[in-house]
Each structure stands twice: as C-alpha cells, then as structure tokens.
Amino acid sequence: MSRKFKPYTAFSPNSSEPYFLLPFKFHRISENREVLVNEVGDFLICDKGTVQQVVERTLDSESELYQDLIARFFISEKQVPDLIDVYATRYRTKKAFLDHFTGLHIFVITLRCNHSCHYCQVSRKTETQGAFDMCYSDIDRSIDLMLMSPSPDITMEFQGGEPLLAFDKVKYAIERTIELNEQCQKNINFVICTNLTPITEEMLEYCKERNVLLSMSLDGPAFIHDSNRPKTGTPSYDMVVDGLRRSREVVPEDNISALMTTTHLSLEHPRAIIDNYLENGFNHIFLRAISPYGFALKNAKKNIYEAEKYLEFYKEGLDYILELNRQGTFFIEDYASIVLKKILTPFTPGFVDLQSPAGIINGVVVYNYDGYVYASDESRMLAENKDFTFRLGKITDSYQDIFYGEKAQWIAESWAVESLAGCSDCGLQAYCGADPVRNYATQRDIEGHRPTSTHCIKNKGIIEHLLKLIDDKEAGNEAIFRSWINNNPYN
Structure with a gap:
C-alpha cells in the first residue's frame, strides 16, 4: 500500500x-x-x-x-x-553571517610541533623540519586573497603544528597585513593558536604591541593534560601553566583563552577539568568533543567514544557549571552559550560549525603550508591523509576560482540544513548547522545520514538538554543562560 x-x-x-x-x-x-x-x-x-x-x-x-x-x-x-x-x-x-562572506582566515604557518598529542589531527613534524613551513611568497599571496574578502571584519588565525616555532613568519605576515590594510581599512584581529610552551618575552611583547590574541590548549589537570599532550615524551602541564602565568604578566587578560579536547580519559572527570580551569583563572570553558580526523582515529582506544558517552560527560559538566553560577561563581560553558544565542536572541553567534549554509567557505577558509587552499580546518586535516576532496585550489589561483569555482559550487549543493534529508523537517533545525566535511569524514557521504550521524546525535542531545533546562522555571536556568549571552554575572 x-x-x-x-x-x-x-x-x-x-x-x-x-x-x-x-x-x-x-x-x-x-x-x-x-x-x-x-x-x-x-x-x-x-x-x-x-x-x-x-x-x-x-x-x-x-x-x-x-x-x-x-x-x-x-x-x-x-x-x-x-x-x-x-x-x-x-x-x-x-542569516546576516552571509552578508560579508568569509571572515575567518586560517594560516597553517608550519606543521612543526614540539608536542606529540595522541589526538593530533594533522601529520605533525619535528621542530627542525623547516621544509614544512609556509614560504614567504605563499604568505604574501594568502594575505592578498584574505584582503579580497568583502567582509569588513577579518580574523587572521595562525595554526600549526606550533606556530610559535615559526614566529618570524607570523610576525612577517602580521606586519605585511597591517601595511596593506592601510588601504583596505578592514577591522582585523590576529590570533595565534599555541600550546604556549615555546613562548618568550620577546614574543609576548610583540603580541602586546600588536594586540594579538593567544588561544592556548589546556585539557584539564596534569594527569589528563600530560596524558593527552606529552611534549616529545615528557610532561607538559607545568610548562603550559608557566607559559600562561608569564603571558598574563604581559598581555591583557582578555587576550588569552583556552581550549580543551575531550578524550576517553576526560569522560570520567568533567568536574575536575572545570575546577582546573577555575584554578588557572578562567571563567569559561568549551567542553569540546574530539574531532574524527588524523591521529585521533589511529588512537581509537584513547580517542574514540560513543556520542552518548560524550553527552553524559557534557551534561554532568554543564549541570556542575550551573551549580557554580547559583553559588555565585560566574562561569560559562562556551558551546552552550553559542547555542543559547541562537535560541534566546534574534542574532547569529557566527560559529562556523552551527551555520546554514555551512560555515565552510562562507565563514572560514584555510591557507595551508603546502600552497593550497581548503574549505575549512577539518578539510586540510583530511588532506594530510591524502584525501583532497575539499581542496579549493592553489594559493596562486584567482579569488574567483577558489571561492566560487566548481569545487565550491559542488560543496554548496549539500551545505544547507533546510534542504538536507533528516534536517529539513527537524524541529531543532533553527539551532543547528550543516557540516559536509564531517559527514564525509565519518560517513563517506557529503550529505550525511542523520540517524547514524554522531554530529546529529551530539547536537540534538545538547539542544534538547538546554531546552529542558530553560523549561525548568523553578531552577532559574534561563536567567543564568542570559547572563552568559550578555557576559554579565548572574545575580
């Protein structure tokens, strides 16, 4: 029938x-x-x-x-x-994030690194392998492409590897951008994603002078951080905390942020991780799930876990953070804050992973050390495993061919939740986003299959939980959530 x-x-x-x-x-x-x-x-x-x-x-x-x-x-x-x-x-x-097109421009300045993180998403190289640095001509051309973006607000983010190992090239890129921007007149923010261990006084003084933001990696207490992020086989936690202390003595407090990655070990310790962030002077944390790329897949025992296990970890952590706020400690869970801005305000948070059309190309693009341009950070991670599905072109190609070429048009066919099976009729669609790269990486299908999608299970679970917390009027959760969105302590 x-x-x-x-x-x-x-x-x-x-x-x-x-x-x-x-x-x-x-x-x-x-x-x-x-x-x-x-x-x-x-x-x-x-x-x-x-x-x-x-x-x-x-x-x-x-x-x-x-x-x-x-x-x-x-x-x-x-x-x-x-x-x-x-x-x-x-x-x-x-949908205002579409008005000005690509705002986040990531420069993979080097693959060299002084750590051996078991969840590393790229094929890291040793500190002495300078052949894996971006050459100056590619830096010049990448900056030219970045400044062609119609967006008046640009974030220039340096990644690696460990970008501080190529700090001379980071400085060169920043100075050249500042010089060229005298004509473009864009609002440009500079960000260095770093483990902080190689940071020197000279570097810190330069970051202070140029108002460079430092985004550091911190996975929690020493027993977790050192397990996740050994420095060439040695503990790194004490070095990271020392780098954080020295950084705060020079650069403004608001210019330093931290990012953690949830591994299998982390799942059992959400409260300890949150307490560690408090001990290290942070008032927010991003309880970030691991990304299914690179070495993370090769170390399955340490890194691969069911989405349901992550949701248990996330909910316990979020409930603890709400408890802290009720006790008078202002502390934000960043991912919840991003989703809540979509739920409780008429504005978009500009978070590329929760956009439709997707944030790839529209919100972010990557200029890789090897002279190629990729649709997102995750796209270049696939490329390190010889999968070039999301390579947009060479740095020497024209802006038109890179950002509007055949590859970009192909990706665009599957980047809007409004037209994807399983998303188009989902009641939580307005708060979610499309992720063609993750769909491809985990399911070998750029459109993805929602019933078995870990991305869908995770986001749907978090959004449902947040709505239930909002619905609990006696707990007063919504007032706390609005304080996070406004970055104003809950009273």
Missing part, C-alpha cells in the same frame, strides 16, 4: 478557518513536553498534544497560548500577517 500526496487544494487557504498556520516545526523534548520552533528560531515549550491542537485548529482563541502563538508568528488570523516585514527582517538577521 502506498501513501499518496494530498492534492494542492488540501493546502489552499480556507476563509472559514479561525486562523492560518505559519511555517513552524516541532520536536518532543520529554515524555510530556514538546517544543514548537518557527523559521526565525522563536520557540514555545508546551504540553504534549499542543501541536495537534494547533494543526487541528481546536485552540481557545481567548487563551494565553493562542495569543503567544499569534505574537510569535506560529499562527495568524490573516493570510498574510500584518507584521510580515518584521518577520522577514528577523529572518535576514539570522
């Missing part, structure tokens, strides 16, 4: 109906509660069965729920709502 589509007339406006349905989706977040989400991310968490009442038009027009549905553009008493222009403006605001 086959199920046929209803005729067009079944969807035609009927003037006898009490109200018209506007586009929205829905999702069951618990046994007795469901959430309705419209095209701009407005939501209503209601009792089970509310969606059925809305669709069957059995709502009491005098009820508060009815008025909420009208006010939040779920239903309308007119075929075209009076405030449709306001609704359209809000939709444009949600």
Whole structure:
C-alpha cells in the first residue's frame, strides 16, 4: 500500500478557518513536553498534544497560548500577517553571517610541533623540519586573497603544528597585513593558536604591541593534560601553566583563552577539568568533543567514544557549571552559550560549525603550508591523509576560482540544513548547522545520514538538554543562560 500526496487544494487557504498556520516545526523534548520552533528560531515549550491542537485548529482563541502563538508568528488570523516585514527582517538577521562572506582566515604557518598529542589531527613534524613551513611568497599571496574578502571584519588565525616555532613568519605576515590594510581599512584581529610552551618575552611583547590574541590548549589537570599532550615524551602541564602565568604578566587578560579536547580519559572527570580551569583563572570553558580526523582515529582506544558517552560527560559538566553560577561563581560553558544565542536572541553567534549554509567557505577558509587552499580546518586535516576532496585550489589561483569555482559550487549543493534529508523537517533545525566535511569524514557521504550521524546525535542531545533546562522555571536556568549571552554575572 502506498501513501499518496494530498492534492494542492488540501493546502489552499480556507476563509472559514479561525486562523492560518505559519511555517513552524516541532520536536518532543520529554515524555510530556514538546517544543514548537518557527523559521526565525522563536520557540514555545508546551504540553504534549499542543501541536495537534494547533494543526487541528481546536485552540481557545481567548487563551494565553493562542495569543503567544499569534505574537510569535506560529499562527495568524490573516493570510498574510500584518507584521510580515518584521518577520522577514528577523529572518535576514539570522542569516546576516552571509552578508560579508568569509571572515575567518586560517594560516597553517608550519606543521612543526614540539608536542606529540595522541589526538593530533594533522601529520605533525619535528621542530627542525623547516621544509614544512609556509614560504614567504605563499604568505604574501594568502594575505592578498584574505584582503579580497568583502567582509569588513577579518580574523587572521595562525595554526600549526606550533606556530610559535615559526614566529618570524607570523610576525612577517602580521606586519605585511597591517601595511596593506592601510588601504583596505578592514577591522582585523590576529590570533595565534599555541600550546604556549615555546613562548618568550620577546614574543609576548610583540603580541602586546600588536594586540594579538593567544588561544592556548589546556585539557584539564596534569594527569589528563600530560596524558593527552606529552611534549616529545615528557610532561607538559607545568610548562603550559608557566607559559600562561608569564603571558598574563604581559598581555591583557582578555587576550588569552583556552581550549580543551575531550578524550576517553576526560569522560570520567568533567568536574575536575572545570575546577582546573577555575584554578588557572578562567571563567569559561568549551567542553569540546574530539574531532574524527588524523591521529585521533589511529588512537581509537584513547580517542574514540560513543556520542552518548560524550553527552553524559557534557551534561554532568554543564549541570556542575550551573551549580557554580547559583553559588555565585560566574562561569560559562562556551558551546552552550553559542547555542543559547541562537535560541534566546534574534542574532547569529557566527560559529562556523552551527551555520546554514555551512560555515565552510562562507565563514572560514584555510591557507595551508603546502600552497593550497581548503574549505575549512577539518578539510586540510583530511588532506594530510591524502584525501583532497575539499581542496579549493592553489594559493596562486584567482579569488574567483577558489571561492566560487566548481569545487565550491559542488560543496554548496549539500551545505544547507533546510534542504538536507533528516534536517529539513527537524524541529531543532533553527539551532543547528550543516557540516559536509564531517559527514564525509565519518560517513563517506557529503550529505550525511542523520540517524547514524554522531554530529546529529551530539547536537540534538545538547539542544534538547538546554531546552529542558530553560523549561525548568523553578531552577532559574534561563536567567543564568542570559547572563552568559550578555557576559554579565548572574545575580
């Protein structure tokens, strides 16, 4: 027996109906509660069965729920709502990250590194292998491409390897960018992603002078950090903490951030990791899941775990952070803050992993040490394993060919959740994003298969949990969440 589509007339406006349905989706977040989400991310968490009442038009027009549905553009008493222009403006605001195109430009300045992290996502090289540094002519051309971006706000991020091992080239790139920007007049932020162990006073003074941000790696207490990130076979935690201390003595506090990676060992210690960040003077943490690339896949025992295990770790960590906030310690979980900005505000957080169309190319591009351009950081990680699926072209190619060429157009066919199977009708779509590179890396399919996608399981689990916490009015979670978004301590 086959199920046929209803005729067009079944969807035609009927003037006898009490109200018209506007586009929205829905999702069951618990046994007795469901959430309705419209095209701009407005939501209503209601009792089970509310969606059925809305669709069957059995709502009491005098009820508060009815008025909420009208006010939040779920239903309308007119075929075209009076405030449709306001609704359209809000939709444009949600997609504003597309206005200026690529804003994050990553320079893989070297593959040399002084660590042997077992989850490293690239084929690291020893400190003496200068052949794996970006050459000066490629730096020049990459900067030219970066400044061709129509975005008025540019982040120039240096990665590796360990970029401080090629600090002369980092300085060269920054100085040349500053010189050329006198004509372009863009707002440019400089970021160095580093383990901090090679940092010197000279480097710190330069970072202070040029207002360079330092993004360091810190996986938690020494027993976790040293296991995850040995420095050529020796412990590195004490060296990292010393580098952090020396950095804070020179550069502004706000110019230093930390990033952790969740390994198999980390899963059992969310509270210890959070406490370690507090002990080291941080008021936020990104409880980041491991990326399925490079050496992370080769060390499966240490790095590979079920998405459900990560969600248990994440929820325990988030609950502990909420507890800290209620006790008067202002502390933010960064990933939750990013998702919450999509849920609780009309704005987009600009986080490339949760965008639709996807952040690759639209938000980020990578200029690799080898003279090629990749669609994202994860794309060049695949390339280190000889998979060049997401290579956009050579640094010497034209801007048009790199950013709008055949490869970019092919990727664009699968980068919008609004048109992907399993995403297009998902009730949490407005808060998620497309990730063609991860789909390909984990499922060998650029579009991906949602029922078995770890990316989907992880994000759906986190979003559901956040909505449940918002729905718990007695706990006062929403007030804490809004304090994170505003970066203003909860009272």
